[in-house]
Amino acid sequence: MFRLFLALNFLLLNLFACKGGYESCKLKITDSKSIKYQTLQIPVLKNKRLLFSSHLPNAKIIKYDPFLSLYLVEDRTKFEHPFKINNHLSLGVASVNNKRAIEGKIVKDQIGLNNFATFNEPLATPALLLNSCCALEGIVTPQGIIQKEYLERFLKSKSAQYGDIGIRVDDIKKSITITRVNPFIKDNPFQEGDTIVDFAGKKVKDSATLMRKILFSKVGSTHSVKIKRDSKYFTFKVKTQKRYGGGYISDTFLEQKGIYFSKNLTILKIANEFEGYGLKVGDRLMQVNGVKVSIIADIREHISDFKYFASLLFEREHFQFFVNIKGKVKSNK
Structure with missing residues (x-):
C-alpha cells in the first residue's frame, strides 16, 4: 500500500513537472533535429545520438545493432537536453514527431526480434514513443515499435550480441x-x-x-x-x-548456417563455406523441403521438416537447382 502511495505521488509530481505535455515534446524533437531524412537521430547521452536508420550514417559510429538497425554515434551538435529512457510508471504514451502527437497505448508488447510492439492507433514513421515528460518509451519503425527495454540494453551493452x-x-x-x-x-x-x-x-x-x-x-x-x-x-x-537472425535481419534459422535472405527470398549474404554448394548472392529460394515459400515466415515454418538434411530449391536466371543442407538434429515432428 505504501509503495502504491509513493508511486501515485511520483506520478502527480511528474505530471506537474511535465505540464507542457506532448506539445513541448514536438518542440524538443524539432529543436534537437531528432527526425531527419526519414531517420531517427535522437540525442540520448552526453554528446551521443541513438540512430534508427536503414543506411550507414555519415557520423562516427560507436556501436551498431544490425538486428534492430540501431546506431550509437557521436553528436557534434552537443544537444544540451537529451532524451532519457523512462524507467518509471507512466499514465500514457504518444507517438510523436515534429508535426503531431498521437496518443494511445501499446496493445501487444514486443516479442523478441521477430514481433515488434503494436499500437492501438495507426502511426506514421519514423516517430518517438514518449510519455508526457518526453521520456522515451520506444521508437516507431516500419516494422513496428521497438520498446524501451531494447533501446536501454543497446545503450548500456558493449556489443549488440543476443x-x-x-x-x-x-x-x-x-x-x-x-x-x-x-x-x-x-x-x-x-x-x-x-x-x-x-x-x-x-x-x-x-x-x-x-x-x-x-x-x-x-x-x-x-x-x-x-x-x-x-x-x-x-x-x-x-x-x-x-542469435543469428531476427528484426531487420532475416530469421529463417539458415542464418546460423551463413545464409541471409531479402524479403523476396533472394540471398543477400552467404558464408564462404557454401561456395562448394554453388550458391551465389541473388539466388532466389523457391521451395523448402518440397513446399513452396514466398515469405520469410514460410521458411521458418517448413525448415525443420526433415530427417537428415534440409532440401532447398533455388532459382537463378530461370534455372532451378536443389541444395541439401545437413542439420544437427533430427526433426521433432
Missing part, C-alpha cells in the same frame, strides 16, 4: 507456446507446441518477458527450462547460444 536457445514463441490461449524450433542447434530438446512453464526456476508471465530473458542472457550461460508437452512436464538444461 542469446538464443533455439525457439520462437507466442502467447496462445494464455500460454507461452513454442511456435518454431531451430533444427540447426545441436541437441535441441524442444518441440513445436510445447508450452513454457518457467525459465531459470521462475515463472514468466508472457512471451515478451521470456524472449527478453533469453535474448539478454549471456552466450554460454546455462538455464533450466520447464515445459509442458501434452499432459507431461519436462525440465531441460539448455545453453544460450549466439
Whole structure:
C-alpha cells in the first residue's frame, strides 16, 4: 500500500513537472533535429545520438545493432537536453514527431526480434514513443515499435550480441507456446507446441518477458527450462547460444548456417563455406523441403521438416537447382 502511495505521488509530481505535455515534446524533437531524412537521430547521452536508420550514417559510429538497425554515434551538435529512457510508471504514451502527437497505448508488447510492439492507433514513421515528460518509451519503425527495454540494453551493452536457445514463441490461449524450433542447434530438446512453464526456476508471465530473458542472457550461460508437452512436464538444461537472425535481419534459422535472405527470398549474404554448394548472392529460394515459400515466415515454418538434411530449391536466371543442407538434429515432428 505504501509503495502504491509513493508511486501515485511520483506520478502527480511528474505530471506537474511535465505540464507542457506532448506539445513541448514536438518542440524538443524539432529543436534537437531528432527526425531527419526519414531517420531517427535522437540525442540520448552526453554528446551521443541513438540512430534508427536503414543506411550507414555519415557520423562516427560507436556501436551498431544490425538486428534492430540501431546506431550509437557521436553528436557534434552537443544537444544540451537529451532524451532519457523512462524507467518509471507512466499514465500514457504518444507517438510523436515534429508535426503531431498521437496518443494511445501499446496493445501487444514486443516479442523478441521477430514481433515488434503494436499500437492501438495507426502511426506514421519514423516517430518517438514518449510519455508526457518526453521520456522515451520506444521508437516507431516500419516494422513496428521497438520498446524501451531494447533501446536501454543497446545503450548500456558493449556489443549488440543476443542469446538464443533455439525457439520462437507466442502467447496462445494464455500460454507461452513454442511456435518454431531451430533444427540447426545441436541437441535441441524442444518441440513445436510445447508450452513454457518457467525459465531459470521462475515463472514468466508472457512471451515478451521470456524472449527478453533469453535474448539478454549471456552466450554460454546455462538455464533450466520447464515445459509442458501434452499432459507431461519436462525440465531441460539448455545453453544460450549466439542469435543469428531476427528484426531487420532475416530469421529463417539458415542464418546460423551463413545464409541471409531479402524479403523476396533472394540471398543477400552467404558464408564462404557454401561456395562448394554453388550458391551465389541473388539466388532466389523457391521451395523448402518440397513446399513452396514466398515469405520469410514460410521458411521458418517448413525448415525443420526433415530427417537428415534440409532440401532447398533455388532459382537463378530461370534455372532451378536443389541444395541439401545437413542439420544437427533430427526433426521433432
